[in-house]
Amino acid sequence: EPEVTQTPSHQVTQMGQEVILRCVPISNHLYFYWYRQILGQKVEFLVSFYNNEISEKSEIFDDQFSVERPDGSNFTLKIRSTKLEDSAMYFCASSSRQGGNTIYFGEGSWLTVV
Amino acid sequence: KNEVEQSPQNLTAQEGEFITINCSYSVGISALHWLQQHPGGGIVSLFMLSSGKKKHGRLIATINIQEKHSSLHITASHPRDSAVYICAVLHYNTGNQFYFGTGTSLTVIP
Numbered sequence: 001e002p003e004v005t006q007t008p009s010h011q012v013t014q015m016g017q018e019v020i021l022r023c024v025p026i027s028n029h030l031y032f033y034w035y036r037q038i039l040g041q042k043v044e045f046l047v048s049f050y051n052n053e054i055s056e057k058s059e060i061f062d063d064q065f066s067v068e069r070p071d072g073s074n075f076t077l078k079i080r081s082t083k084l085e086d087s088a089m090y091f092c093a094s095s096s097r098q099g100g101n102t103i104y105f106g107e108g109s110w111l112t113v114v
Numbered sequence: 115k116n117e118v119e120q121s122p123q124n125l126t127a128q129e130g131e132f133i134t135i136n137c138s139y140s141v142g143i144s145a146l147h148w149l150q151q152h153p154g155g156g157i158v159s160l161f162m163l164s165s166g167k168k169k170h171g172r173l174i175a176t177i178n179i180q181e182k183h184s185s186l187h188i189t190a191s192h193p194r195d196s197a198v199y200i201c202a203v204l205h206y207n208t209g210n211q212f213y214f215g216t217g218t219s220l221t222v223i224p
Contacts, residue, residue, distance in 0.1 A: 043157070043200065043214040056211050089155050103147065105157035
């Protein structure tokens with residue numbers, strides 16, 4: 001069974017620090033996503049990425065966030081200057097086609113900002 | 115505003131019971147997904163629907179596009195089915211942006 005892998009599984013960081021969350025999507029997938037879930041709340045869309053550029057982003061995805069696919073396998077989410085409210089589970093996902101196809105999620109990265 | 119509403123929010127069932135989880139949405143969609151979130155947080159895609167009905171093992175998902183409603187059924191429920199079930203819709207105006215329901219927390223008691 002193919003899988004999306006994420007690292008780290010849990011990270012604690014000081015407010016104001018930069019954080020990079022890493023994801024390895026499924027190898028033949030073309031669409032990549034980041035979602036977040038604040039504890040006790042619903043999952044929220046952050047950004048989608050296709051053909052080496054952002055295809056859509058939500059209003060949550062402001063200037064402190066950025067995504068990159070630095071090589072052929074990794075897909076990263078960078079939070080430039082973390083705030084307390086960035087504490088959440090961040091999920092990476094990938095699919096072979098745009099939205100109307102099975103989407104595969106990683107196990108998530110817990111980010112705790114203190 | 116909630117584009118996606120799920121009911122019930124919490125559900126406790128005895129092992130073997132037939133379970134139904136409902137999802138209503140208010141936007142035009144191109145697809146609807148049912149997801150399962152394990153207690154540890156990981157999310158697994160169960161179904162992707164754009165019409166009709168799909169079955170996988172003990173799980174059945176249906177969608178009525180006209181009524182903007184979908185149901186997830188679990189037959190012969192088992193304690194290992196205990197998880198949060200999330201409905202997520204793909205708005206037809208946004209190619210990749212999902213709107214998620216708040217989830218239904220299911221506990222199946224042996």
